[in-house]
Amino acid sequence: MDRIPILKMGRVLLVTIQVDMHDRLALALQDDLSERIVRDGARGVLIDISSLEIVDSFIGRVLGDIAAVSRVLDAVTVVVGMQPAVAITLVELGLSLPGVRTALNVERGMELLRAVTMEDEPDPVDDAGPEG
Numbered sequence: 280m281d282r283i284p285i286l287k288m289g290r291v292l293l294v295t296i297q298v299d300m301h302d303r304l305a306l307a308l309q310d311d312l313s314e315r316i317v318r319d320g321a322r323g324v325l326i327d328i329s330s331l332e333i334v335d336s337f338i339g340r341v342l343g344d345i346a347a348v349s350r351v352l353d354a355v356t357v358v359v360g361m362q363p364a365v366a367i368t369l370v371e372l373g374l375s376l377p378g379v380r381t382a383l384n385v386e387r388g389m390e391l392l393r394a395v396t397m398e399d400e401p402d403p404v405d406d407a408g409p410e411g
Contacts, residue, residue, distance in 0.1 A: 329361075
């Protein structure tokens with residue numbers, strides 16, 4: 280069975296979808312990402328869909344489910360590179376993708392993930408002890 284590669288960049292998992300998504304591939308991606316979030320301790324998931332020209336209601340729901348599962352596993356999901364036609368289709372299908380953050384491109388998506396994941400990090404403790 281085909282798989283979509285998942286790359287690890289620090290505490291972020293990067294997925295670039297460069298093939299036509301069919302239902303089984305989408306479900307496999309959801310399972311693979313869930314396992315990798317736990318195994319790698321990922322805090323963010325960036326999914327680049329810039330190569331997708333068509334997203335049907337099932338694929339749209341799977342993207343929403345990936346974000347929901349990621350959130351439960353303490354990771355933030357950002358979808359980047361959405362084509363205007365895909366955005367219009369999702370709206371027409373009534374899929375607002377709750378919990379899915381979006382950005383125009385990978386660079387902006389990574390900035391968003393850095394900002395969101397840094398908010399959750401505890402402040403470093405000064406171990407220098409009392410001054411004096």
